Amino acid sequence: MLTAWAVADVGQEEDFEAAKEKALKVGATKVIIQDLRKEFVEEFCFPAIQCNAIYENVYLLGTSLARPVIARAQIAVALQEGCFAVSHGCTGKGNDQVRFELAFYALKPDIKVIAPWRLPVFYERFAGRNDLLEYATKCGIPVSQTKAKPWSMDENLAHCSYEAGILEDPDMTPLRDMWKLTVDPEDAPNKPEDFTVHFEKGLPVKLVVGDKTITDPLELFLAANTIARNHGVGRIDIVENRFIGLKSRGCYETPGLTILRSAHIDLEGLVLDREVRALRDQFVTYNYSKLLYNGLYFSPEREFLEGAILASQTTVNGTVRCRAYKGSLQILGRSSETEKLYDMTESSMDEIGDFAPSDSTGFIAVQAIRLKKYGKKKLEAGEKL
């Protein structure tokens, strides 16, 4: 049987030559390495920034974002090579199996998926990663998870994740040398680094740091990564709820995305209408994040929500000045040449402007109608407020 081995370059710092050799060694008849970094940034990371995507308040979805772009490339290879099936190496308890397979099925509804970790012939022989590590050692297959690094990693240009192994104890603090992308905040430079991000329609279009100005999306994203990595920005450690219904502990570093998302949120304060922002937060951000996490990228609801993202971002144009320092990001200021929702004179407490203070009296009086009734009833009932 011919086996095409597709390796997606989504920005992980990997030795692709070694990967190729390993693939050929374990039986691949053909190895195809594709650079997906540009489409990964432009089609997946940037919309996530546009809608401030976040799962369960903290997780920036670094792995979730990469799965659909990988799956799409894998199906393209499968079509090109005439494969009768595609495969993946995800376990049967995690989110990634769902993300890969739902993408496969949406992209090619008649595809056959082989998931070895869910085949009794495999899982009855290998009870877990340890058994597999032993088997790999025995057979001379090189693997990155080792006894010295007793956890599992997933890396791409947006993030690196760490889970399983010793991390399964949620009270076990990650070892200092586990983190791969970012320096430990304690080891970060004592001098802060300032930079500026420019947005158009909610998309980062220019990053200025020192004497460098970057506009290419991929380069811009990588430059944001460099800043954040140098200053230890973007680490989190959480227990999250998998789609599959289990809780799971994960450590993530998401350097550049953390910076760009925070800058975007800040700019929206200046230029986005209050009600549009509120609807977008409650409806688009929440649900877009959830569908990414659950592997429903190629779905009618993603198409629907992306229409809403676009509709929300027409005014998100402007510039945010930021500072990275010892693990944290600080906003220094923001401005927009085109948007005028914020009006210094009008907001000013020092000027009356064309706003009649007495209007507020009426505004409050009307808001109070309902509350006076409520208060009256409480008083009559002798209930304390």
Next chain:
Amino acid sequence: MLTAWAVADVGQEEDFEAAKEKALKVGATKVIIQDLRKEFVEEFCFPAIQCNAIYENVYLLGTSLARPVIARAQIAVALQEGCFAVSHGCTGKGNDQVRFELAFYALKPDIKVIAPWRLPVFYERFAGRNDLLEYATKCGIPVSQTKAKPWSMDENLAHCSYEAGILEDPDMTPLRDMWKLTVDPEDAPNKPEDFTVHFEKGLPVKLVVGDKTITDPLELFLAANTIARNHGVGRIDIVENRFIGLKSRGCYETPGLTILRSAHIDLEGLVLDREVRALRDQFVTYNYSKLLYNGLYFSPEREFLEGAILASQTTVNGTVRCRAYKGSLQILGRSSETEKLYDMTESSMDEIGDFAPSDSTGFIAVQAIRLKKYGKKKLEAGEKL
């Protein structure tokens, strides 16, 4: 006319004796100083922690939380002293006038409110804070906003806010010496500080730092403040949307609340059911925060939502280990003796447990039904996914 001057001690670092003197000097016939710190922490700050309250993704509502407790005490004083009206010093463009007055009206529906900044006799004479500062200087009335500190502040034990004056330019970075509560992260100790927060039903019940163990709510909150202030944790700088429809720039430091809220969110990852968390996030957190911001604390909807908060927190019991360092907070680990939603064995990638990997196949197959149809239609229509 007799004028009772009520001063609420909500933890601001103020010279209450001086305040009393000032009040008597400007015409008060009686000055009543009340320590509201305990009820402020227990009735207002703690529920905010329980539901992770946050406005527009970033603002922790430090001012909003204090207004209702002050208003309630003010109405109590008004009743006790037989006042025919209450007054406040808020401008006619801000949120605080709304927050105070809606609380007044709910607590005593027939109260008369005097809002000098909205009376033509005043606002036609004094166009803004600058005119008032001059007038105060002329009359020898001491005020904290000065030419040297050209901004307005509001402080309580949960936070200190800075707005107006030179901050009205949203691109003006706050001066280093503006911040009052927290040290500049760059000046914070080079050594991190670790501590542990214990929660019961979502409320912080014990804080352990060094060899100290604090359980009294007020003391606990103040201890969290001390840690965060020493390490520069809890500063933000935003442009927000006022209830009144204007955008406004505010800088806030919210030291202890930032820490306790983050620890609470982390613990929920371990002990709160996924669906309860999701519903709480999307509806309770969002709406409770919004009503706090808009001054609707004494309202039917707050009573309704507080019922929902309580219903959501029965399982939020456990301990979170944290680290403060140079402006950021890091979670080191978490555990719970009573809650068992997280199960290391079960989540483990290294063991099969009583979970059949093949179940995931069925789960994915069913989830895919809808997506296969979607993909098929796209293929037929020749649309790219």
Next chain:
Amino acid sequence: MLTAWAVADVGQEEDFEAAKEKALKVGATKVIIQDLRKEFVEEFCFPAIQCNAIYENVYLLGTSLARPVIARAQIAVALQEGCFAVSHGCTGKGNDQVRFELAFYALKPDIKVIAPWRLPVFYERFAGRNDLLEYATKCGIPVSQTKAKPWSMDENLAHCSYEAGILEDPDMTPLRDMWKLTVDPEDAPNKPEDFTVHFEKGLPVKLVVGDKTITDPLELFLAANTIARNHGVGRIDIVENRFIGLKSRGCYETPGLTILRSAHIDLEGLVLDREVRALRDQFVTYNYSKLLYNGLYFSPEREFLEGAILASQTTVNGTVRCRAYKGSLQILGRSSETEKLYDMTESSMDEIGDFAPSDSTGFIAVQAIRLKKYGKKKLEAGEKL
């Protein structure tokens, strides 16, 4: 002073000549009558059908829909005639003043609005409608609200509303002869009437009834009206919550809109993806309806939501067969030639199709993971489920 009197024809059954005469008689220097029916149906009623707009579960927003189209025409007349101000006759306690004025201000931010009912010179002289009726009688100004019809009406081609007067007692059943548009269900024909509505992208594009086929939007809407009016379909009687914070009792008849909206909802069952529908229901329908009711049609959020409506309706193509009879509407069947989400074979309980029943076992097992934990905890705690 020259006073242009603009009369909007939004389909109300009014004697426009008489209106003109009355206007000239009471002082108008120019009377402009505009037929807005086409734009009212196409730009306002149809999007409402597309998103199933409804306020507080029951009210189909007949008045709310007409206000923005009237306000837009009025501003256009004001511009054309060089008016320094516009006016309206709404009371100071209702929704319509808000709807008209917010539209005026959005369309022409510097417009001056004269609202006589809120001017002390008027409201101190006339305490309510009764005083005005008397004054009108005295001055010979003809008005439609009379002693014989002691309520207030608002009519357009989408609906007729009845409120105030004797209807202010919420327990007072409307008089049989109050209803203007629809026949009393008890007087409706004993024979049902069947008809078919065709939709494209969520818009009604063809109505077939008897041997008539109507495709023009305005004609189609009027034909739907005719059917519903003849059979007494579309009456409601509610107590609703005004934007202004008061509760209010209203009786509404909304004949054609009731029919077209119901048919649209039914078709969505057949052709709209489950998740798109759920998101649309919870966010778009709810918020679009609320903003219509509150008079925020010309707003950033409406523009945002209309983007979302369009994104949701691409698949809403098909035909619904309906029956009107004695006050109720019944769906007889539905079909679509283009959409294939519903698949008889696949849904059939009588065939296995390419669906493996065992997949459901896995689906259920995975869904049960979380619930088993919940059940186990309840059992351990001795709590009954």
Next chain:
Amino acid sequence: MLTAWAVADVGQEEDFEAAKEKALKVGATKVIIQDLRKEFVEEFCFPAIQCNAIYENVYLLGTSLARPVIARAQIAVALQEGCFAVSHGCTGKGNDQVRFELAFYALKPDIKVIAPWRLPVFYERFAGRNDLLEYATKCGIPVSQTKAKPWSMDENLAHCSYEAGILEDPDMTPLRDMWKLTVDPEDAPNKPEDFTVHFEKGLPVKLVVGDKTITDPLELFLAANTIARNHGVGRIDIVENRFIGLKSRGCYETPGLTILRSAHIDLEGLVLDREVRALRDQFVTYNYSKLLYNGLYFSPEREFLEGAILASQTTVNGTVRCRAYKGSLQILGRSSETEKLYDMTESSMDEIGDFAPSDSTGFIAVQAIRLKKYGKKKLEAGEKL
């Protein structure tokens, strides 16, 4: 092997003696018939009324409501009889398998479930209902679905459902004699029937019709059924989205529940605060309905949401007068002796009351701030509104 056969009486009009005989005939060693009607009404139907439960705008969840009460009784029997497993007869494509099994697993996490329709030994032999009908005929097992009634039914005291068979064509109008519970509206009496429903805390506590007054919950529910059945109220015919991801056509008659839910919604207009109602609608009603439909009754989220339902209903006290006629329900009026949110004088257009019309001016002016900015930008951009 001993086989206990449990028959739940949830109000279906069934010959329980015949059911018993049939069970014994096909191999049951013991038949246990339990009357669950009271707990079905009180614990399941009434909370559904309290929160106006509805799925996808139209379906009142009659089947979904009965599954958990049946499952709970079945598990109780299983425990009492020492069963090692429970079973059900649901197909592998529907919702009911999910509803039963998720309930079983929550109630007794270690239970074994036997689902014959998902066992290859069965589904490979019997491809669908037709094969089973033939087999039943051959073996002399009496079944209610016959060649003459080519559809499947599920009945309980809240509703009767019809699906599958000839109904699988969504454009096939149900036969006139299919409907079992309600008379055809065309055959309903020519005289309307009036009645009154009284609610306390959102629960129906008294129904008065003619000279009868009913207060017992079960009797009250049955009386509502009688009225609605006689007048053909409560039929619907829809295409819905199953949890399993398939679309499905169902016809339902839900007589009494339709009436009681409509009366409840009407009363809420009079007595429920606007904001509580809005939050409840968007959050509790939507999600409670969805979890019922998806079989997640015994879940943390249901417990959470039921807390919220209770918190929302404290003021829902009052009386609604209704009329049933020829398939439709009409509200004649409503009143409350205890709740005072609605105030005739205050809402009246005919009196000023203690409300200053000029307050509305301020209210509108403040609401307009944001919209004027929006309008100004549109004008500057030359975009039409």
